[in-house]
Amino acid sequence: MVSPLRLGIDLGGTKIELLALGAAGNELWRKRVATPKGDYQATLMTMVALVEEAENALHLRGTLGVGIPGTEAKSTGLIKNANSTCLIGQPLRRDLQALLQREVRIANDANCFALSEAADGAAAGARNVFGVILGTGVGGGLVINGSVVDGVNGIAGEWGHNPLPVEDADGPLPAAGERPFCYCGRRGCVETYLSGPGLAADHQRLVEQHLSPEAIIALADQGDSGAEATLQRYEARLALALAAVINILDPEVIVLGGGLSNIPRLYRNIPQHWGQHIFSDTVATRLVQHRHGDSSGVRGAAWLWP
Numbered sequence: 001m002v003s004p005l006r007l008g009i010d011l012g013g014t015k016i017e018l019l020a021l022g023a024a025g026n027e028l029w030r031k032r033v034a035t036p037k038g039d040y041q042a043t044l045m046t047m048v049a050l051v052e053e054a055e056n057a058l059h060l061r062g063t064l065g066v067g068i069p070g071t072e073a074k075s076t077g078l079i080k081n082a083n084s085t086c087l088i089g090q091p092l093r094r095d096l097q098a099l100l101q102r103e104v105r106i107a108n109d110a111n112c113f114a115l116s117e118a119a120d121g122a123a124a125g126a127r128n129v130f131g132v133i134l135g136t137g138v139g140g141g142l143v144i145n146g147s148v149v150d151g152v153n154g155i156a157g158e159w160g161h162n163p164l165p166v167e168d169a170d171g172p173l174p175a176a177g178e179r180p181f182c183y184c185g186r187r188g189c190v191e192t193y194l195s196g197p198g199l200a201a202d203h204q205r206l207v208e209q210h211l212s213p214e215a216i217i218a219l220a221d222q223g224d225s226g227a228e229a230t231l232q233r234y235e236a237r238l239a240l241a242l243a244a245v246i247n248i249l250d251p252e253v254i255v256l257g258g259g260l261s262n263i264p265r266l267y268r269n270i271p272q273h274w275g276q277h278i279f280s281d282t283v284a285t286r287l288v289q290h291r292h293g294d295s296s297g298v299r300g301a302a303w304l305w306p
């Protein structure tokens with residue numbers, strides 16, 4: 001049964017946003033408030049107040065999905081891997097269900113991004129969609145037949161902490177072949193090369209210029225050879241890392257989000273590089289830019305209910 005009112009909440013470290021969608025996915029109501037800093041109880045009450053305000057305004061009771069920067073542990077129902085640390089170890093879903101007297105669905109923000117783009121975004125109509133966030137970190141989410149796949153460990157799509165293959169497309173890495181450390185404790189994670197900070201660090205290692213990702217991209221556009229080489233390494237690595245995803249999931253569409261997804265040349269160059277790493281003579285997978293941008297988290301949360 002299609003819900004007449006789908007409520008989605010994007011619970012972020014700095015803001016909490018609620019979006020209400022009608023049965024056809026049309027936007028009915030939206031509000032954004034500041035996240036109470038480091039205060040779990042106040043965060044809960046803010047979310048409850050937003051739901052009540054939306055439902056009072058619309059005279060409808062809705063389903064509720066919540067996108068979080070973390071994961072709910074399957075065995076305990078407690079939040080883990082969250083960068084909003086007041087959420088860690090809390091039974092968020094249980095508490096919201098008790099306060100709002102309804103079943104609540106929770107997913108991490110990369111899964112919400114993928115679901116939003118699969119539902120009515122850049123991957124609408126595709127059955128097998130991989131969503132990638134290339135931002136401060138690297139995240140991924142998998143949607144098959146309109147549903148998020150979360151996996152038995154709750155980490156399906158967490159591709160950012162796979163090791164990038166050592167046979168890096170541009171040859172051995174600098175600094176005596178050292179692969180950069182990741183905050184997760186491993187070395188050479190996809191995230192340490194393909195996040196915004198990863199791109200900046202790579203440029204610093206080879207060109208010895210400390211620049212933001214935006215500045216590197218702008219310099220490459222102006223024909224700077226060092227910045228151009230950095231972007232070419234970035235593209236070769238992204239192609240290699242996505243080829244591994246394609247060999248396993250064979251998605252129809254890969255959607256990119258996050259700050260680095262706004263580099264137009266990625267959509268031309270990556271599909272030219274990835275074929276050499278993919279076990280197929282032709283590759284029909286499409287690489288596309290997000291449609292909903294910053295709204296994807298809250299939209300995907302609302303779409304957690306059919």
Ligand SMILES: [Zn+2]
Nearest residue numbers: 161182184189
């Ligand atoms: Zn890592």
